[in-house]
Amino acid sequence: MQFVSVIGAGTMGNGIAHVFAQSGFKVTLVDVSAAQLEKAIGTITKNLDRQLQKGTIDETIKLATLNNITTATTIEAGVATAQLVVEAATENTALKLKIFEQLDAAAPTTAILATNTSSISITKIAAATKRPTQVIGMHFMNPVPVMKLVEIINGYATTKTVTDTIVTLSKQLGKIPCVVNDYPGFIANRILMPMINEAICSLYEGVATVEGIDTVMKLGMAHPMGPLQLADFIGLDVCLSILNVLHTGFGNPKYAACPLLVNMVTAGKLGAKSGEGFYVYTPGNKALVVSSQFM
Secondary structure, X not given: XXXXXXXXXXXXXXXXXXXXXXXXXXXXXXXXXXXXXXXXXXXXXXXXXXXXXXXXXXXXXXXXXXXXXXXXXXXXXXXXXXXXXXEOOOOOHXXXXXXXXXXXXXXXXXXXXXXXXXXXXXXXXXXXXXXXXXXXXXXXXOOOOOOOEEEEEEOOOOOHHHHHHHHHXXXXXXXXXXXXXXXXXXXXXHHHHHHHHHHHHHHHOOOOXXXXXXXXXXXXXXXXXXXXXXXXXXXXXXXXXXXXXXXXXXXXXXXXXXXXHHHHHHOOOOEHHHOEOOEEEOOOOOOEXXXXXXX
């Protein structure tokens, strides 16, 4: 396999394009926005420069990685020769179903169609295509160039051949694949999001401060980042969306989102990307400045 298309040039999309290109694959990064594509290439270049400064790559690898990436503003142009397509658009069911209908029509019939979804049913996404046996989840962790895990999710109809191909491919990227089955939240978010939600509930109920909750989990449980800061990093809107998938999928009240989380998302306090969540951030990046009004 040599030709890969990545749909969506946001944080996850540019990270996925980066790791494939650095591993020698020819990558077409697709986004409807030319400005977003330009921004994505800029981000990839900065990340490669960071690797260069750390001595993990040399100038030859940096240039080869960038030369392996081309861009396109339409799906038709972006996936015409793809052997693998990885969709990394916004975590929105209707949008993903629409994209997969388009991918099914535009990509070669032999191409594998993967989604980077963190919670939406692979089986439901596959049903939007005429090739459900070739649809699979390929859930990278953020930041993609750094995090080793790839959660590989089998849909109801995904064949073993496709799964084995994606497992092998993930290893070629220097990642560690973990194969799971298609149930709400898969494994990563089925465990992570209730923890984050419980941390938010603890704040909501006045059990401890933001700093206190995060300190307990960092120092007591050896987590590199506290759950409230992690929620800000993920995006509070994304956390809410995943909890809603879990709540709807299982029909269990334990997955119901904390009212505080709902109110914050409604108010536009989405975490680092909006400049404020449980903490306040430097505009334009995820550098924490001070704790928010909860302190």
